Structure formats: structure tokens, C-alpha cells
Amino acid sequence: xxxxxxxxxxxxxxxxxxxxxxxxxxxxxxxxxxxxxxxxxxxxxxxxxxxxxxxxxxxxxxxxxxxxxxxxxxxxxxxxxxxxxxxxxxxxxxxxxxxxxxxxxxxxxxxxxxxxxxxxxxxxxxxxxxxxxxxxxxxxxxxxxxxxxxxxxxxxxxxxxxxxxxxxxxxxxxxxxxxxxxxxxxxxxxxxxxxxxxxxxxxxxxxxxxxxxxxxxxxxxxxxxxxxxxxxxxxxxxxxxxxxxxxxxxx
Amino acid sequence: xxxxxxxxxxxxxxxxxxxxxxxxxxxxxxxxxxxxxxxxxxxxxxxxxxxxxxxxxxxxxxxxxxxxxxxxxxxxxxxxxxxxxxxxxxxxxxxxxxxxxxxxxxxxxxxxxxxxxxxxxxxxxxxxxxxxxxxxxxxxxxxxxxxxxxxxxxxxxxxxxxxxxxxxxxxxxxxxxxxxxxxxxxxxxxxxxxxxxxxxxxxxxxxxxxxxxxxxxxxxxxxxxxxxxxxxxxxxxxxxxxxxxxxxxxxxxxxxxxxxxxxxxxxxxxxxxxxxxxxxxxxxxxxxxxxxxxxxxxxxxxxxxxxxxxxxxxxxxxxxxxxxxxxxxxxxxxxxxxxxxxxxxxxxxxxxxxxxxxxxxxxxxxxxxxxxxxxxxxxxxxxxxxxxxxxxxxxxxxxxxxxxxxxxxxxxxxxxxxxxxxxxxxxxxxxxxxxxxxxxxxxxxxxxxxxxxxxxxxxxxxxxxxxxxxxxxxxxxxxxxxxxxxxxxxxx
Numbered sequence: 001x002x003x004x005x006x007x008x009x010x011x012x013x014x015x016x017x018x019x020x021x022x023x024x025x026x027x028x029x030x031x032x033x034x035x036x037x038x039x040x041x042x043x044x045x046x047x048x049x050x051x052x053x054x055x056x057x058x059x060x061x062x063x064x065x066x067x068x069x070x071x072x073x074x075x076x077x078x079x080x081x082x083x084x085x086x087x088x089x090x091x092x093x094x095x096x097x098x099x100x101x102x103x104x105x106x107x108x109x110x111x112x113x114x115x116x117x118x119x120x121x122x123x124x125x126x127x128x129x130x131x132x133x134x135x136x137x138x139x140x141x142x143x144x145x146x147x148x149x150x151x152x153x154x155x156x157x158x159x160x161x162x163x164x165x166x167x168x169x170x171x172x173x174x175x176x177x178x179x180x181x182x183x184x185x186x187x188x189x190x191x192x193x194x195x196x197x198x199x200x201x202x203x204x205x206x207x208x209x210x211x212x213x214x215x216x217x218x219x220x221x222x223x224x225x226x227x228x229x230x231x232x233x234x235x236x237x238x239x240x241x242x243x244x245x246x247x248x249x250x251x
Numbered sequence: 252x253x254x255x256x257x258x259x260x261x262x263x264x265x266x267x268x269x270x271x272x273x274x275x276x277x278x279x280x281x282x283x284x285x286x287x288x289x290x291x292x293x294x295x296x297x298x299x300x301x302x303x304x305x306x307x308x309x310x311x312x313x314x315x316x317x318x319x320x321x322x323x324x325x326x327x328x329x330x331x332x333x334x335x336x337x338x339x340x341x342x343x344x345x346x347x348x349x350x351x352x353x354x355x356x357x358x359x360x361x362x363x364x365x366x367x368x369x370x371x372x373x374x375x376x377x378x379x380x381x382x383x384x385x386x387x388x389x390x391x392x393x394x395x396x397x398x399x400x401x402x403x404x405x406x407x408x409x410x411x412x413x414x415x416x417x418x419x420x421x422x423x424x425x426x427x428x429x430x431x432x433x434x435x436x437x438x439x440x441x442x443x444x445x446x447x448x449x450x451x452x453x454x455x456x457x458x459x460x461x462x463x464x465x466x467x468x469x470x471x472x473x474x475x476x477x478x479x480x481x482x483x484x485x486x487x488x489x490x491x492x493x494x495x496x497x498x499x500x501x502x503x504x505x506x507x508x509x510x511x512x513x514x515x516x517x518x519x520x521x522x523x524x525x526x527x528x529x530x531x532x533x534x535x536x537x538x539x540x541x542x543x544x545x546x547x548x549x550x551x552x553x554x555x556x557x558x559x560x561x562x563x564x565x566x567x568x569x570x571x572x573x574x575x576x577x578x579x580x581x582x583x584x585x586x587x588x589x590x591x592x593x594x595x596x597x598x599x600x601x602x603x604x605x606x607x608x609x610x611x612x613x614x615x616x617x618x619x620x621x622x623x624x625x626x627x628x629x630x631x632x633x634x635x636x637x638x639x640x641x642x643x644x645x646x647x648x649x650x651x652x653x654x655x656x657x658x659x660x661x662x663x664x665x666x667x668x669x670x671x672x673x674x675x676x677x678x679x680x681x682x683x684x685x686x687x688x689x690x691x692x693x694x695x696x697x698x699x700x701x702x703x704x705x706x707x708x709x710x711x712x713x714x715x716x717x718x719x720x721x722x723x724x725x726x727x728x729x730x731x732x733x734x735x736x737x738x739x740x741x742x743x
């Protein structure tokens with residue numbers, strides 16, 4: 001059984017249908033890329049997996065490790081190991097990144113019935129991880145995402161992912177707004193987190209990111225459903241031919 | 252972050268309807284006859300063995316009060332107060348003031364419930380600060396009488412006078428005569444005048460020239476008796492070059508009738524002196540339907556009388572049904588400085604109209620106002636502030652920052668700044684923002700594993716951080732808890 005199983009998922013937002021019977025399965029330890037044109041439903045899928053309000057699931061189910069998560073609150077899902085790296089990370093004024101991370105990690109651990117991290121343990125964990133991502137101590141003291149550059153915000157997302165150690169990581173257009181150097185740092189950070197125990201969904205519009213984070217499977221999403229699946233070479237084909245060929249398929 | 256964790260646990264435990272401090276202590280008390288008249292004033296004065304000059308002072312205030320009208324300009328709405336339907340004096344019957352051992356055990360139990368470490372050893376254990384042993388002296392006001400004053404001896408050695416006002420009137424009449432009413436005159440406003448006539452007790456502090464008060468001074472006020480107003484009167488004087496930090500914390504039991512609280516606090520800072528006055532107020536805000544709760548009409552004013560003097564007000568206001576309160580600074584001395592840091596939180600049906608006045612009279616005077624208003628539930632939260640520069644206030648500077656945060660759809664935040672500059676060299680800056688806790692922010696936090704309450708507590712604590720930093724450290728943690736408790740139930 002796949003770790004994540006999305007079955008015939010139909011989703012609408014404010015009466016507008018976005019996902020149209022999407023099927024997707026992600027095996028444990030695998031990295032799955034989801035590509036598709038703008039408006040194909042990529043970000044909607046990410047939000048629905050994470051449990052954002054406003055998205056109405058009208059049909060279908062999402063199973064994580066065999067258990068439906070659709071009725072769960074976002075924090076319950078997080079405690080079960082679902083992590084979303086946001087396309088647009090949110091600013092939290094006045095809350096230091098370190099404080100934010102510790103509150104999040106301990107909240108998850110508490111929900112899972114695990115002991116909270118002690119302060120020194122936690123500080124060490126964050127510092128070690130931050131160093132790899134080129135995140136300074138000063139940045140950890142600053143308020144979450146406030147005044148961060150685009151690259152810093154994305155690195156901060158990967159830092160959170162590294163600290164929270166999710167079982168399913170969804171990266172929503174993590175490459176958007178990054179120059180090639182920043183992209184490499186972020187990709188390295190993600191690659192370090194690849195593990196047989198962790199599944200990943202990498203959502204992207206461009207093939208470029210997949211040169212650095214090489215996926216096991218590539219799915220093409222159009223008009224709210226998967227229209228084509230293949231290996232990593234599918235990404236290159238898309239890069240060459242564009243998405244136009246899928247424009248009519250799901251209609 | 253342990254403090255947030257703790258807050259969150261508190262939030263889970265405490266329901267908005269289960270006001271933590273809502274118990275009534277069963278002790279016999281002695282009351283003045285109901286209602287307000289010259290006889291009431293005389294009764295109070297006699298009970299306190301006051302000298303004649305004090306009685307005349309009170310009577311003059313009372314006669315003045317009869318000619319005054321209750322102010323109606325604040326953005327608060329409450330049923331008319333019947334001033335003849337209240338008791339103006341209430342004291343625990345058994346008075347035992349020689350030592351703590353003689354204090355009514357019921358009273359001590361009350362303090363225990365409130366978490367006030369009245370006994371010295373508990374106090375020592377409770378508030379040791381990392382940079383060394385700094386202690387808090389508590390002058391506890393139980394209804395109208397100061398029950399016990401601790402640390403008196405050590406303060407005495409430093410030359411600091413810290414005692415109940417009623418005692419100061421008898422023991423230091425020259426100081427009281429000189430300063431009482433010199434910042435808030437008896438004719439100041441309706442509630443201050445009422446207080447002048449019937450004030451029951453409060454704290455008196457005098458720090459002599461050049462003395463840095465060796466500990467934080469603290470008073471806990473508690474309104475216990477039903478239908479009695481608590482009319483404390485506090486007077487703090489920092490003589491030349493002196494420094495004192497004072498913290499007041501308030502709780503009141505849960506009762507259906509609204510209880511009137513009209514306090515007056517006067518601060519006087521001479522040349523180079525500094526007074527830091529912090530308030531943590533969590534009086535009963537009324538129940539979920541807006542029934543009951545404290546009416547808090549307070550006049551607090553500091554006079555920076557000397558050159559280079561400094562007065563700083565910090566307040567965390569989470570309680571009371573109605574709050575009407577404007578801690579102010581008169582910047583009389585050249586180069587003097589006034590500060591006002593405020594967190595005002597309203598939930599349920601609470602109404603807050605609070606702010607400050609910075610009156611620049613001297614040259615090169617500076618002031619700073621940081622106000623954070625948080626409105627949730629069906630509450631209304633108004634910041635009302637006045638900044639003025641007198642003709643002679645050359646180079647007066649003010650910086651004001653008012654931020655409001657709305658939680659939910661049924662609450663209101665209002666900002667009413669008044670700015671008057673009569674000197675062309677004055678520079679006044681005013682910044683104001685109003686924001687809502689965004690769904691995106693909450694979702695971001697919750698996606699990382701925080702519950703709705705934890706996420707709200709984190710966001711709100713971030714919002715008020717600038718002000719929390721101004722509080723003495725041990726109280727900042729308490730304030731942080733209070734903030735979350737008072738916002739319980741505000742996230743849907």
C-alpha cells in the first residue's frame with residue numbers, strides 16, 4: 001500500500017471546481033514530481049493535503065498510511081507527519097524563528113505523546129541544520145519571515161522541514177522566485193532529507209528544479225486531474241514541448 | 252518556548268466563564284452605612300483616625316463632587332451608576348496588623364489562592380532574578396485596609412518610606428500635605444473628586460534623594476465585599492536622583508453587580524529621578540453575556556517636576572467590564588521624559604477606552620507612546636491619547652505608535668489621537684495600524700502543528716512583544732499568561 005493515496009478527489013473553492021477526480025499514490029520513500037500549467041490545481045492539491053479551510057472536498061478521499069485525513073485539523077495532520085513548504089511563506093511579526101520552531105515541534109511531539117525537547121537539545125538541532133542551509137544565528141532570532149528575502153524565506157521553509165522531520169513533505173513551487181544559487185542551496189537541503197522513511201511531493205511549473213531534486217516519478221496535472229505519468233525523462237519532454245498538448249485532455 | 256506552553260495549558264484549563272479569581276472570602280467586614288453623604292466621609296475619616304486637615308480636604312472634595320457631572324465622552328456604554336446604592340468603606344473586622352501571624356487566616360488563604368506570596372520566604376523563593384537577589388515588597392490592600400506590609404525594615408534602612416496611605420497621613424503628614432492632590436487636584440474630574448472624598452487606602456512611597464529603591468515595590472488590590480467601591484489612593488514621590496519601580500496587580504471576585512472602582516495614582520519625580528509604574532489588571536470582566544464585572548474609572552498621572560526626570564507607565568489590561576483610564580505624564584521639567592506602554596485586551600462584552608496624555612511643558616521634553624489594543628469577541632477597544640506642546644516647550648518630541656489587532660468579526664478597534672502643538676519646534680510622530688489575525692497566519696502556524704489556541708497565543712504574544720519587554724521580567728511571564736487566558740474562546 002502506498003503511503004499517500006489520493007482517490008478520485010473532487011475539490012471546489014467558492015463554487016468553482018478545481019480538482020476533478022484526481023488520483024495519486026506516493027510510495028514510502030519516493031519523490032514524486034507534480035508538474036502542470038498555471039491553474040491546473042497544483043497548489044489546491046497541496047492545500048487540501050495540508051487541510052486549509054475554504055477548500056471543499058465534494059467527492060473522493062485522501063488516505064495517509066491507510067487512514068483518511070480529510071476530517072482532521074491541520075495540526076493533527078502535521079502531527080501525523082504532513083508538512084507543506086509554502087509557495088508564499090507567511091510572516092509572523094514579533095515571533096522569533098527559533099521560538100516559532102520550538103513551539104511547533106513541541107506541539108507536534110505533545111500531540112504524538114512524545115516528550116518535549118529540552119532547550120539545549122533543541123538549540124543544537126536547529127543550529128546544526130541551519131548551518132547547512134546557510135541560515136545565520138541572527139536570522140533565527142529575527143521574526144518569522146519578516147523582512148526575509150525570497151531566498152531566505154524558502155530556506156526557512158526547508159529548515160522547518162528539517163527540524164520537524166515530516167513523513168510526507170509537500171513542496172509547493174519551492175523554486176519560484178529563486179535564482180540559481182539559492183535554488184541549489186534549497187535543493188541540497190531537500191536532498192539531504194530524502195530518506196526511505198519520507199515521501200515527498202515536489203510541485204513545480206518548471207523542469208529546472210527537477211535537475212537538482214531528481215524525482216522517482218513525474219505526474220502531469222491538467223484541469224484538476226493527472227493526465228500523464230512517467231519517469232524523470234517526462235519532465236524534459238515537457239520542457240521541450242510545453243503544456244499546450246494537455247490543454248484539451250481533461251475537458 | 253516554555254512561557255507559551257504554559258499559557259496554552261492555562262488556556263485549556265480556564266474557561267472564560269470560570270474566572271480564576273472568582274471566589275469570595277468569607278470574613279466579617281465592617282462597613283460604612285450605605286450611600287454617600289458628608290456623614291459617610293466623616294465616618295471614613297474617623298475610622299482611620301485622621302487628623303482634621305485630612306477630613307477638611309475630603310469634605311471639600313465631597314462638596315465639589317456634588318456640583319460635578321459624570322463624564323460621557325468615552326466610547327463606553329453602561330447603566331447609570333446609583334452612587335447612593337453602594338458602600339464606601341469596608342474593612343475586615345479583625346484587624347491584626349502587628350505581624351503576619353496575626354492576620355486573619357482567611358485573608359492569607361485568599362492571597363494564597365491569588366498566588367501572592369505574602370510571606371517573606373515565599374517571596375524570596377518566588378522572585379529571585381538571575382542577575383542577583385532582587386525582591387518584591389508587597390503592600391497588600393484587602394478591600395480598604397492594608398493588611399500587611401512586608402520588607403518594611405529593609406526599606407527603612409534605605410530610607411524608603413513604603414506604607415499604607417492611612418498610616419502615612421498619620422506618620423508623615425508633612426509629606427502627604429505637600430504632595431497629595433498636587434498632581435491630580437481634588438477638582439480634577441468626577442471620579443478623581445469622588446476618590447478624594449472617600450478614598451479608603453492605598454500605598455504611599457517616598458524615596459529620598461539619591462536612593463535607588465533596593466527592590467521592586469508591589470501592591471495587590473483586591474475587591475472582595477459586594478457593592479463596595481474600591482477607592483485607593485496611591486502617591487509615589489521620587490526625590491532628586493532617586494529611582495523606584497512599582498507594580499500593581501489587581502483581581503476581584505466574581506459578582507453579578509457591577510462594582511465601581513475609582514482609583515487615583517499620583518507620581519512625582521524630582522530632578523534626575525525616575526519612576527517606573529507597571530500595572531497588571533485582570534479584574535472580573537463580566538460573564539459571557541456581559542453581566543457583572545468591574546467598572547474601572549481610574550485617574551493616573553505622573554508629574555515630571557524636575558529637570559531630566561523620567562516617568563514610565565506600563566500597563567497590561569485584560570480585565571474589567573468597563574475601563575476608563577489614561578495614565579499621563581506632565582513633562583514640566585526641562586529634558587524630562589514620559590513613556591507609556593500599554594497592552595489592552597478586550598474579549599466578550601468588555602469595553603475599553605484607554606490611552607494616555609503627554610503634556611509637554613518644559614524644553615527638550617520627550618515622550619514615547621506604544622499602545623497595543625487587542626479586541627476579540629463582541630468587545631470594543633478604543634485608544635484615546637493626547638499629546639500637547641506648550642508655548643514654551645521648545646524641541647518637544649513625541650513618538651506614538653498605536654497598533655490594533657482584531658480577532659473575529661464582532662469586535663471593534665478605535666484610535667482617537669489628539670495632537671496639539673503650540674510651539675513650532677515640536678516634532679510629533681504618530682503611527683497607527685489596525686490588522687486582523689489573518690487566516691493565512693493561523694493556517695501557517697497550524698500546518699506546523701500548533702492548535703488554534705497555541706497559534707493565536709503565539710501570534711498575539713508576537714504582537715505585544717514590544718510592550719511585554721518593558722515589564723519587570725517576573726511579571727512579563729505572568730502577563731503573557733493573562734493575555735492568553737483573556738483571549739480564551741476567541742478563536743472559532
